[in-house]
Amino acid sequence: MINLAHLNLDQIRLAIRGDAFHCPSANDFQFQPNLLILVDEHGDIAACVSDQDPAQAALVEALSQQGKLQQLQAGQYLLPGLVDLHCHAPQWPQAGKGLDLPLYDWLQNYTFPLENRYQSNEFAQPVYQDVSRTLLANGTTSAVYFASIHRQSTEVLAQTCLQLGQRAYVGKVNMDNAEQCPEFYREADTDAAIADTEAFIQNVQSLAGNQHGLVRPVVTPRFVPSCTPMMLSKLGALVQKYDVHMQTHCSESDWARDYALQHFGCSDVQIYSDAGLLNNKSVLAHSIFLTEQDIAQIKQVGAGIAHCPLSNMYFANAAMQTRELLDSGVQIGLGSDIAGAPSPSIFRAAFDAVSHSRVREEGVDVHLPANQRGSANARINFVEAFWMATAGGGQVLDSAVGQFQPRYHFDAIVVEASPFIGNLRIWPEFDSPRDILEKIVCLAQKENVKQVWIQGQQRL
C-alpha cells in the first residue's frame, strides 16, 4: 500500500503502467500485471504501485489528466534496462568475423591493427556513434566500454554516450609492455600514459552535461600481459586517488592464466590486488580460471565479474563456473564482449549463458559414459540469466539499476511481442509469467525493443 500523502504529483515527471518483470534476487522473479511506476523529476523511481493497491485508480486518473501517464498495450512488457559489463567499442567494425584464431593471434593479427585506427577522431566518431546507438536499440541502458589507447578518441566515445543518453563507463586502454604489445600499438611511455589516463578521468568527470555522472571514466589496464608491473601499480594509485571504476580481463584463457603464473608467480586476481586495482568497483571480464582463493578474494572486496558466454566458447579454452559463482554470492553480470563475440544483444548473452552452462553440465565427449561426460549440476536457469542481465549487472557496478524499486534510477525498456515483429510470440492461453520471461530471454531481438528510458529520459 502506498501512502498518497507523501506523493506530490507535481514532482512526478512521468508514469508508466503495464505488465512488468524484474528480479529482486538471483533466483527469484516478480511479474506484476498493470504495475504503475512513478518517475520523479530527477529520473529516479518515486513509487511502484501494484494494481492491487486501492490507491492506484486515483493516481492513474490524476496522472492521466496531467498528461503524464503512458499505458502499455497488451503484449508489451516493461523490463529493467539491460547491463552490458564488457564491450570493446572500437572492435565493433570487426564483429561477426575473424573468430578463427586463438586469443593471442586474434589480438595481434586483427584487433590491435583495428584499434590503432582510433588515433584518428574522424575514424572513431561514426563508429562510436553507431555502437552506442546499436546497444541502446538492443535495450542496453548501461554499458561498460573498453576504448583504445588513444585518449582523445576515447573522450569522443564518452561524449557520444552522453549525447545519446546512455549510462556508460568508458575506459582509455593502457598497455605498455614492449614484449607483448606491437610497436605500432602501445604506449610510448608509461608515465605519459598515466598522465593521459589521469587527464581522461578529469575530462570525463567535467564534461558539460555530465554533472550527475551518467558517463563515468574507468581505469582500464587491458590485461596482465599487456602491462608492466609499474603501469599496473600506477593505475592502482589512480583508482584510489579518484575512487573510480576499474575494468580489465581476468584469467581469460590458458595462455593468459599461464602468462601470469610464469611472469608473476600468482594469479591475475592476486596481481590486480597487489597493484591496488581490486576493489568493489572492479569489473573483471571472463574470470574463467579462478582458484578458490581468487573467488574468496573477489567476494571479500566486493569486486564483480563480467561473464561473456559466447566469447568464452571461442577464446576461453574452458567453460565458465557460472553455477558455482552464482552460488558463492560473488557479484556477476553479463557482457557482450564485442568483438570476441558478434552479438550486441544482452538478451543473446543471457540465452548463451544458459546454453553454455547446459553444455558444461552434459559434457561433450561421446566416448565417455554419461555420468563421466560433464559437470554435474552445472546448469543455470533463465531467471538467473535475466537477473545477471539486469540486477546482477547493476550490483557489479554499484549502480541503482536493474530493478523496479523506489530510489532506483528509471532505466527501463518495453519489449513487445507481436506477430508482426521479430520472432517473439506469446500465447496467453499457454504461457505462464515464467514462460513469458523465458521466451523474452530466448527470442527477444532488437525489433522487439520498442522503447528505452535511461534516468527517466526516453532514448528510443
Ligand SMILES: [Zn+2]
Ligand atoms: Zn574483452
